[in-house]
Amino acid sequence: MPDGDEKFLEAADRLGSRLCRDAICFNGRCNWIGASLEPVGQSWTVVQRAFGPDLYAGTSGIALFLARLYDLTREPVHRKIGQAAVAQSRSQIDRLRDTGGSGFYSGMTGVAYAWSEIDGILGGGDLTAQARTLLSEVAASNVELAGLDVVSGCAGAIPVLLAMNRRLDEPTLREFAVRLGERLLSTAKPRNTGMSWHTIDVPAIDDLTGFSHGAAGIAWALLELFAETGDDRFNQAANAGFAYERACYSAEHKNWPDFRVFGPQPVSAESKPSYGLAWCHGAPGIGLSRLRAYALTGDVTYRNETNAAVTATVEGLRQPNYLGNYSLCHGLFGNADLLIDAGAALHDPTLKNEARVLGMRALERHHDDDQPWPCGVPAGPETPGLMLGIAGIGYFYLRLFDSVKNPSVLCVGGLEVK
Secondary structure, three states, rough: OOOOOOOHHHHHHHHHHHHHHHHHEEEEEOOOOOEEEEEEEEEEEEEEOOOOOOOOOOOHHHHHHHHHHHHHHHHHHHHHHHHHHHHHHHHHHHHOOOOOOOOOOOOHHHHHHHHHHHHHHOOOOOOHHHHHHHHHHHHOOOOHHHEEEOOOOOHHHHHHHHHHHHOOOOOOHHHHHHHHHHHHHHHHHOOOOOOEEOOOOOOOOOOOOOOOOOHHHHHHHHHHHHHHHOHHHHHHHHHHHHHHHHHHHHOOEEEEOOOEEOOHHHHOOOOOOOOOOOOOOOOHHHHHHHHHHHHEEEEEEEEHHHHHHHHHHHHHHHOOOOOOOOOOOOOOOHHHHHHHHOOOOOOOOHHHHHHHHHHHHHHHHHOOOOOOOOOOOOOOOOOOOOOOOHHHHHHHHHHHHOOOOOOOOOOOOOOOOO
């Protein structure tokens, strides 16, 4: 039975209906126009654009939300527009092939995952077969072209490929996941404590910590690979990645540093890290990696680090107007998503209640008065996608209503742990 409040499902239903209302449909396909941060000239600028097929901001992510919503509401328009969004993602998949995108959130692995999940809900089509074909193409791609991180590289793809192999019985997916793991081993940088990875080309004081682009996400993927294969190379590298972050932890800030440097000043010896709280960078995402590591290993060190991440996250959520948006990637609902799973895994119902309180407070501010929802595009208006926009906000409310039927999209894949 659902573990949530009907008001949360009603909120998700209204958000899904808005997405259906705003969809631009033609010939059985649909897309959306929304805010996006794009490079224009020498600066990043908020623009209005149509979206690609990816899971992060594109039509497959929106379709996944609409399918899960339909599973609970049985509203025909949610099914119809979800199917049309899938059709659009299928028609645009060459856009990801052209960029060599085998990653999860930004690439073909994520699209295939979404198609398979949607087929399991809606049925009546060939989406699982299409996902199998797409994943076979991914498994034949050049490992050396793959990025390293969770958003667009090896770390995000590995756990999903392992899970899809178990679902589809496609050994090539497991083999490719191993090859991606070996790429992570070959690109690791030994440190005085542990090891780290250079994942994205941005001004930074040091190799990044954190889930989306840093050591937490990579170490998590390697640990999933060890659990699947028993190859201790992956276990040792995972432990080393976690050790690097452990050495970076600031007891003063009760958080892990974000080593990226923003603004016009170049990186220098005087540059100082920031200590943000988000799924992508900081305690909430790192907490997901440690929660999963604790589930896989039972190591109390990971439980203690989970507790530290949860404490920092709760304190942040209790600050008025913290973050200023509700996106999954770097907003309040992405942070609170940790509390849903941590509450269940650690048998602490007060954590889920923190997420529920936040959800209710947001409804009072935006849903009840029909006000716009602050999304994850900085200084931008509402946007439709899963990780930055309305679809993700709606997905969080589905999670509050029934977190079993609606698993997190922030830490996907891996072995089931009893």
